[in-house]
Amino acid sequence: MTVETVSLNRSHGGMQGVYRHASRETGTDMTFSVFVPPHQGGAKLPVVWYLSGLTCTHANVTEKGEYRKACAELGLIFVAPDTSPRGEGVPADTNGSWDFGLGAGFYVDATQPPFSRNYRMWSYVTKELPELVSSAFPADLKRQSIMGHSMGGHGALTIALSNPSGYRAASAFSPIVAPSQVPWGIKALGGYLGSNKEAWRKHDTVALIEDGARFPDFLVDTGDADPFLKEQLRPELLERACAKANIPLKLRSQSGYDHSYYFVSTFMEDHLRWHAARLDRSGR
Amino acid sequence: MTVETVSLNRSHGGMQGVYRHASRETGTDMTFSVFVPPHQGGAKLPVVWYLSGLTCTHANVTEKGEYRKACAELGLIFVAPDTSPRGEGVPADTNGSWDFGLGAGFYVDATQPPFSRNYRMWSYVTKELPELVSSAFPADLKRQSIMGHSMGGHGALTIALSNPSGYRAASAFSPIVAPSQVPWGIKALGGYLGSNKEAWRKHDTVALIEDGARFPDFLVDTGDADPFLKEQLRPELLERACAKANIPLKLRSQSGYDHSYYFVSTFMEDHLRWHAARLDRSGR
Numbered sequence: 001m002t003v004e005t006v007s008l009n010r011s012h013g014g015m016q017g018v019y020r021h022a023s024r025e026t027g028t029d030m031t032f033s034v035f036v037p038p039h040q041g042g043a044k045l046p047v048v049w050y051l052s053g054l055t056c057t058h059a060n061v062t063e064k065g066e067y068r069k070a071c072a073e074l075g076l077i078f079v080a081p082d083t084s085p086r087g088e089g090v091p092a093d094t095n096g097s098w099d100f101g102l103g104a105g106f107y108v109d110a111t112q113p114p115f116s117r118n119y120r121m122w123s124y125v126t127k128e129l130p131e132l133v134s135s136a137f138p139a140d141l142k143r144q145s146i147m148g149h150s151m152g153g154h155g156a157l158t159i160a161l162s163n164p165s166g167y168r169a170a171s172a173f174s175p176i177v178a179p180s181q182v183p184w185g186i187k188a189l190g191g192y193l194g195s196n197k198e199a200w201r202k203h204d205t206v207a208l209i210e211d212g213a214r215f216p217d218f219l220v221d222t223g224d225a226d227p228f229l230k231e232q233l234r235p236e237l238l239e240r241a242c243a244k245a246n247i248p249l250k251l252r253s254q255s256g257y258d259h260s261y262y263f264v265s266t267f268m269e270d271h272l273r274w275h276a277a278r279l280d281r282s283g284r
Numbered sequence: 285m286t287v288e289t290v291s292l293n294r295s296h297g298g299m300q301g302v303y304r305h306a307s308r309e310t311g312t313d314m315t316f317s318v319f320v321p322p323h324q325g326g327a328k329l330p331v332v333w334y335l336s337g338l339t340c341t342h343a344n345v346t347e348k349g350e351y352r353k354a355c356a357e358l359g360l361i362f363v364a365p366d367t368s369p370r371g372e373g374v375p376a377d378t379n380g381s382w383d384f385g386l387g388a389g390f391y392v393d394a395t396q397p398p399f400s401r402n403y404r405m406w407s408y409v410t411k412e413l414p415e416l417v418s419s420a421f422p423a424d425l426k427r428q429s430i431m432g433h434s435m436g437g438h439g440a441l442t443i444a445l446s447n448p449s450g451y452r453a454a455s456a457f458s459p460i461v462a463p464s465q466v467p468w469g470i471k472a473l474g475g476y477l478g479s480n481k482e483a484w485r486k487h488d489t490v491a492l493i494e495d496g497a498r499f500p501d502f503l504v505d506t507g508d509a510d511p512f513l514k515e516q517l518r519p520e521l522l523e524r525a526c527a528k529a530n531i532p533l534k535l536r537s538q539s540g541y542d543h544s545y546y547f548v549s550t551f552m553e554d555h556l557r558w559h560a561a562r563l564d565r566s567g568r
Contacts, residue, residue, distance in 0.1 A: 010509070011546035064347050068549075225294070262295035265352075 003136050006031065012068040013038040018058065019136075025120040025128045026085035032129065033058040034137055035078040037071050046143035046168075046279040047077045047133065048272065051125065051159075053150030053174075054184070055103045057082050061149070064261035070269040074276040077139055081125055083151065085118040093191075099184050100191055106179070107155030108203050110192035119192055122203075126159055126166075145169035145275040149264050150228070151176055151184070153220070157205040157238075161213040169278035171219035171271045173264045174226055177238035178206040184232050209241040217248040219274045221267045223257030250274075287420050290315065296352040297322040302342065303420075309404040309412045310369035316413065317342040318421055319362040321355050330427035330452075330563040331361045331417065332556065335409065335443075337434030337458075338468070339387045341366050345433070348545035354553040358560040361423055365409055367435065369402040377475075383468050384475055390463070391439030392487050394476035403476055406487075410443055410450075429453035429559040433548050434512070435460055435468070437504070441489040441522075445497040453562035455503035455555045457548045458510055461522035462490040468516050493525040501532040503558045505551045507541030534558075 006018040014037040023030040039045055048071070050061055058080040061067070071078045084090075084105035091114040092101035105121035134141045146167050148156035153175020160170035179185020180200045189200040201207035222235050229235070235251060242249035257263040290302040298321040307314040323329055332355070334345055342364040345351070355362045368374075368389035375398040376385035389405035418425045430451050432440035437459025444454030463469020464484045473484040485491035506519050513519070519535060526533035541547040 009542060009544055009546035010507075010540040010550075012550045016546055063545075066350050066353070069350070069553075223294075256294040258293055260293055261347075262293035262300055266294075266296045269353075 003132065011035070012072040014068065014072050016062065016068065018062070021132060023085070023124060023128060025124040026118050028085040028087045028090060028118060030082055030085070030124070031058055032079060032081045033062040034133065035068055035071055036137055037075050037077065039075060039138065044138055044140035045075055045077045046145070046276075047079060047130075047139045047141065048275050048279075049125070049144065049146040049156070050078060050080045051107060051146070051148030051152030051155040052080065052083050053148070053152050054083070055098050056149075056152075057103070060261060061264070064265060065268055066265035067268050067272060070272040074272055076272060076276060076279070077133075077137060079129070079133055081129055084121065090118045091115055100187055104151065104188060106151060106185075106188040106192060106203070107158065108189070108192050111199070112192060112194050115192050121155075122159075125155065126163070143168060143279045145279055147171045147173075147271055147275065148175065149173040150233075150259065153177075154179060154185075154205065157218065158203055158208060160215050161205065161208045162202065164213075164215050169275040170215055171274055172221075173267065173271070174222050174228070174233055174259055175205070175220060175235075175238075176233055178204055178234055180204045180207060181237065182232045182234060206237050206241045209245050209247065214245065215247060216278075217250070218242065219250045219271060221252050221254055221271075223254050223259065223263045225256055226259045226263075228259055287416065295319070296356040298352065298356050300346065300352065302346070305416060307369070307408060307412060309408040310402050312369040312371045312374060312402060314369070314408065315342055315366055317346040317364045318417065319352055319355055320421060321359050321361070323359060323422065328422055328424035329359055329361045330429070330560075331363060331414075331423045331425065332559050332563075333409070333428065333430040333440070334362060334364045335391060335430070335432030335436030335439040336364065336367050337432070337436050338367070339382050340433075340436075341387070344545060345548070348549060349552055350549035351552050351556060354556040358556060360556060360560060360563070361417075361421060363413070363417055365413055368405065374402045375399055384471055388435065388472060390435060390469075390472040390476060390487070391442065392473070392476050395483070396476060396478050399476050405439075406443075409439065410447070427452060427563045429563055431455045431457075431555055431559065432459065433457040434517075434543065437461075438463060438469075438489065441502065442487055442492060444499050445489065445492045446486065448497075448499045453559040454499055455558055456505075457551065457555070458506050458512070458517055458543055459489070459504060459519075459522075460517060462488055462518055464488045464491060465521065466516045466518060490521050490525045493529045493531065498529065499531060500562075501534070502526065503534045503555060505536050505538055505547075505555075507538050507543065507547045509540055510543045510547075512543055
């Protein structure tokens with residue numbers, strides 16, 4: 001596995017890198033960012049995965065997420081993948097819209113042509129990229145956790161529920177929690193997975209919980225001035241599902257906050273401390 | 285004075301705004317950003333001015349500066365102006381270069397045509413914008429301080445030295461300290477102020493100090509991996525001038541850091557605490 005360094009900058013005592021590699025899963029070049037905090041030589045560090053939202057690349061959180069200071073203090077590696085395959089030959093939405101196709105991979109392995117060849121973000125984020133990160137960085141894959149924003153919150157929660165022993169913590173900012181029931185999700189899951197809604201349930205946080213998936217606990221922040229809150233995010237559906245399944249959910253509605261990185265960056269440190277507390281526990 | 289709100293986002297308990305207004309000094313629309321921290325109704329808050337570097341707008345530090353958490357804690361208003369006039373009819377460098385003209389106002393009032401009509405960033409930053417900020421925000425103009433990055437560090441230090449009773453603190457990240465002696469500065473000061481180098485001395489930190497200007501103390505950070513350090517920034521010239529003039533200078537060379545916002549954001553909190561300590565003193 002060859003990784004090309006796009007940029008490398010010292011920041012908050014650690015190193016913020018941006019990297020590119022040829023992905024076997026997506027069949028394209030993929031770009032991602034990794035922050036490695038200051039650490040002792042030979043140390044292996046826990047890894048926090050951050051999945052981004054619609055239209056984003058690694059760059060949004062890398063530039064605006066304000067995670068480096070806390071990661072440096074807490075000793076966390078922070079990895080931010082892209083949100084879809086990109087490049088020549090990658091099919092996009094025929095209408096050029098921003099909520100499907102490029103920048104909108106929804107963290108699934110597509111089964112429908114023409115998307116099934118490249119849109120394999122589930123396998124990319126859960127298998128290929130962890131392997132690459134553990135080979136190229138001082139990462140301890142026995143201590144991983146996952147968080148995300150909006151579509152990436154959907155990705156983080158569904159990935160954690162599907163592999164609860166693989167991740168020690170999961171949290172989200174403004175997640176899409178029930179894609180099968182909201183316009184963004186119906187369009188994306190229909191386009192990538194086809195019209196059989198049974199296939200969607202493995203990629204829907206609320207449906208996964210209804211079908212028996214479990215995770216120790218979740219932290220979720222939403223903003224009450226988020227324009228997508230009522231139609232696309234619907235945190236009350238997650239609240240109901242977690243209550244019914246006895247999954248402890250720390251769900252906070254933040255007054256005056258919207259869907260932007262001004263919101264994410266404000267609560268990033270809280271989330272990283274939540275993750276660090278769970279990553280520090282040896283074993284489970 | 286009419287101010288148009290471009291965007292307004294809650295962040296770190298305060299409000300991050302971006303605003304536009306028709307400037308009498310530059311004869312153009314000007315965009316700037318203001319962070320107002322959480323505060324009691326009726327309170328008047330100290331103001332930190334942040335001047336940006338070559339090619340930047342208000343957006344670079346607003347998105348990447350990581351200043352909001354500390355400003356919220358310390359109760360500081362943070363204002364980031366643009367770096368030049370922009371728009372139709374504003375003369376730019378005939379060669380389209382990035383180190384003169386648009387994005388490169390150098391915080392002077394140009395005397396040379398065709399730049400003298402619009403390039404009035406000195407008066408804009410020291411007179412027009414403070415008036416506007418005090419009329420539209422809960423700002424206490426008796427408690428102002430100033431900082432900047434690169435070309436903006438040049439702006440911050442020269443403005444503080446020219447009006448030491450107007451600013452209670454001054455600091456810089458990677459400043460241009462002797463523009464009369466380095467390529468960026470020689471091009472800019474020559475273009476805006478003409479070939480008589482006597483006129484440049486009021487816009488050169490080292491020359492101002494040599495000519496008798498004083499300020500209580502300075503904090504300056506540079507990165508030892510900054511590619512511009514030796515040719516354009518030359519912090520040793522500031523060190524020598526301050527030593528000779530008995531101006532206390534806290535000059536720190538930060539190991540491994542470059543010229544980017546990854547560097548600025550790392551030390552932003554330190555600078556804001558330096559400013560807050562000096563802004564909190566009642567009187568002088």
